[in-house]
Amino acid sequence: MIIEENEMKEEKNETLLVDLCEYYFLLNSVFSSELIPICVSHILKEALNKGLKEEAQKEVEMFLLALSCISQFFFIEQKLYLNEIKDIIQYHQEHHNMTHLSYQSAWQFLIRRILYDRSLEEVVVNELHFAREASRELEWLIQCVDWKRTKEERGGKIEKEEIILLRWFKTLEIYFRSCLSKNEEFAMLVGCIVQIYREAKDNCRDIRIECIESNVKVDDLLKGGAINAVSEEIQRSLFNDEMALKCTSFFMFALRKLKEKGNDEIEEEERNATKMKMFEKMEEEGYEDCIIGTLILSRKKGIIT
Template structure:
């Protein structure tokens, strides 16, 4: 149907073509190559509309939502980068997109960043993803009814919860690939911790994703130990590992986080001032862990490390000392 519509020389139905491209992307996201050259420009054109009527906003939102479904698929920059950059920059100036539309634009771009690391300068420095993500998290966290009982609204997430989940997923993807330092990391980590604390007692999906994002951040060399500490990540994961309802998946994430914290604290800096800062941070983290009885918690899991490693395939050290912080 898409090919037939494109072949028409007269009376092309643009709205029908957009609808067909959206359906195709939602249904065939893993097999896009055959029609990508048609669907991508069609959806980007639909998403670029500046009309702010409610109907036009819904059309833009649906086009961007469809684009965000294109995952881990390498696309030549010429096919999308100029258009998606303009969409994001226009919103940053005029705030014309819905929360879902804006998040979808970022999700699409971050999936491309996942397969093309050279996009990081655009994502981080030109479009300021880290600061924008922190701002969106904070606003959405205020709008979610965290006291809503699980059985309400048919057990489904509200729209705000749905968008929040997508943001935390997108941030987790960004942390997996980022290599550039960013002075806004502390603010973003703080926002993730804020979401985690709001969600931990009644929204396991969101709180799980927050812990995974913090673990991804800890794995990146570019995210400094000072960022993790000042952003509240260390304290939040300490809270998580002490929870009585902790499951195996979250335990594994917590272990990976602390293993990377320990690794970062063992890396000495040549710069004397930075080395003094590292030692001061190390002392603070040690004291916080000691206060929370961290070593006893880690030792209690010692016998299960091999099980976690087998079940989750990789990543954990079997040396218990690799999770400790010594001063």
């Protein structure tokens, strides 16, 4: 139906075509290389047109949510989306016209394209200022989520803001893994993750785990205070608690990364300096014994091998 409607010249029903494209992305997990270009161009065109109208923001939200469903492993040519998605993001940065879910979805669609197109890194980091914008959105979510609600009070339900927050972590995971360049806004983003971790530590287990598993470089974790936050978690967690093991894995990952050889003498010196700071911090606070104790007891109980 999409192909037939797209090929019509005079009687093309644009509304029907956009609806079909939207459903195609929302209801599928495997996409066709023939349909992707058609659907992306039509949805972005409609999102851009309606994005200027306040009364159409729910429609725009569904358009961008549909686009955000496209896998990061699917290559899409820049000419099909880049100018339009940049216009959508930059217009929102100036006018704040979209819903929070719309904005997150727009970023998720763009960040997922980096895997196959490294040239997008400069656009994402320095032109569109992803770290600054993500920090602003995370700070808003920190204020909106009811962190004090217990598991019993939740009754298995999750707030819309928590869903958006968890979606941001999926986007951040790709960003931290894909973007090698950083600007001065990066530390602010790491600091937001640490703040979310501290807020979530009592009642929001899923969010805490997402914070722990964020793929950030060790020196950035030190600057942002993440090492302290994770160390505190080990002290407060039970030895058979999954969180204690996640935290232990976090430290083992950090130490493993620090043992890697640098590309040159300067990087090697920086890595050694970071390693020294981390060991000093662990020894000063007594965290090293906690980590070793967690590993020993976990092995005895058969939790890890």
